[in-house]
Amino acid sequence: MLDVRRMQVLRAVVTSGSVTAAAAALGYTPSAVSQQVAALEKEAGTALLERVGRGVRPTAAGRLLTGHAAIISQQVAEAETALADLRAGRTGRLAVRYFASVGPTLLAPALARVRREHPGVTIDPTLTDPDDPLPDDADLVVVVRRPGDEPPPGVRLTRLRSDAYQAVLPIGHPLAVARVVDLADLAGEPWVGSEPPGPCLDPILDACAAAGFTPDFVAKSEDYATAQGFVAAGLGVSLIPRLGLSARHPGVAVRRVRRPEPTRTIYAAVRTVSTDQPALRALLEALAGK
Template sequence: MLDVRRLQVLRAVVTSGTVTAAAAHLGYTPSAVSQQMAALEKQAGTALLERVGRGVRPTAAGLLLTEHAALISSAVAQAETALADLRAGRIGSLSVRYFATAGSTLVAPALARLRAEHPGVRVDLELADPEDPFQEVVRGRADLAVVVLRARDRVGDGFRLVHLLDDPYAAVLPLGHPLADKEVIDLNELSGEQWVGSEPPGPCLEPVIDSCAAAGFSPDFVIQSEDYATAQGFVAAGLGVGLMPRLGLRGRHPGVVIRPVRNPEPVRVISAVARETALDQPALRGLLTALQDAAATDPLDGPSAD
């Protein structure tokens, strides 16, 4: 295999026309340059230089390798430039996973800011599996995921977990419901109701089930919808009540009222999970900061209670 460093020495000799001049440009001794050329000729299996007066000129093989040395030098320079651009966040790509209700309130404004600050960075954005929220990050298929974690979930070493916000659940009642006039509802007051479910099995349903259990009952789900808008429609039609996270209630149905609950208040914890090694990228650090800022702008201050 040809030595790349020796190819660059050959290029310097051919460009300079003499071993002495090449040595001066490279900061070597003429003897060191001659040794490098002898070693390269041995690797190539043929003569690369020939004497012409006091200088040298390349043989056909020497000219061929000099041309390739120039290409290698150009490729290395391009690689160094690309690496500098990547490290500065001017180019690159990020793979991001998120869950549906975080999309418009957290991810969208964060990505808009990322695009303004790092316009050359491409983002691969996909919905995460709600039952296995950060496995795409664990498996190296994603750099960052916006997730709802359960209390028992552990991200382990090599991952950064950043809290974004606590998203409390509120009671969603049809207009005219006997509890609609209350400012705050004790959770056990919903124990005898028929319920409209709005969460799939997984980390978003567990706060509802666990909080109801703490209040002494299990919710009687008579209708199941994994879409908040549709679930609100069922509630508005008088088919049941529900608990839905405030982040999912920004678009309130006109036929429902929303009331906070207590004793206890279900809360889902929304976080960002990233691989520590991926945080070397300025664009990813910028996205993480943008997500924190989006969460700090009070995205829960959306739906009116009346």
């Protein structure tokens, strides 16, 4: 196998015309340059230089390797430039995974800010579930976790915000006239489920348990718009997080809940080794409102 460093020494000899001149340019001794060329000739299995007066000139094999050494040098320079651009946040790609309710209100403004600050970075947002772990093809995932949950090894969680659940009632419901609804007042109601099993449903079940009851789900939907439609049609009441109520159905009333107030906590999950990327840091700051 040919040694790339020795090929660059050969290139210096050929372009300068002598071993002495190449040694001066490289900061080597002439003897060291000659040794490097001799070792490369042994690797190549053929002579690479021939003496001409006080200088040297390349053989056909020497010209061939010198040309490839120039190409390698150019590619290395391009790689160094590309790496510097990537480390500075001028180029690159951010793969972002998020769940539906954070898209319009939380993620969209953050992505717009990062695009302005890092216009050369390609951002790839893809919809996923709120309890998905950090997949190999993602740089950042917006997830829901219980406060105090330990992140997986090598993953850092950044708390973004708490998202309180609110009572969604049919317009004509007796509790719709109240400004705030005690959760226990919904104990005897039929319920419309708005969340799939997992970290977004758990705060609802935990809060209802603290209020002394288990909700009676008569209809289930994992889509907030459909859940609101079920409520508006009179099928039951529901709890939907504030971020999921950016578009409200005209046939429902939304009221704050207390005693207790169910809340889900939203985090950004990133790999610890990736936190030095400027564009990723900018996205974390934008999501956290900094």
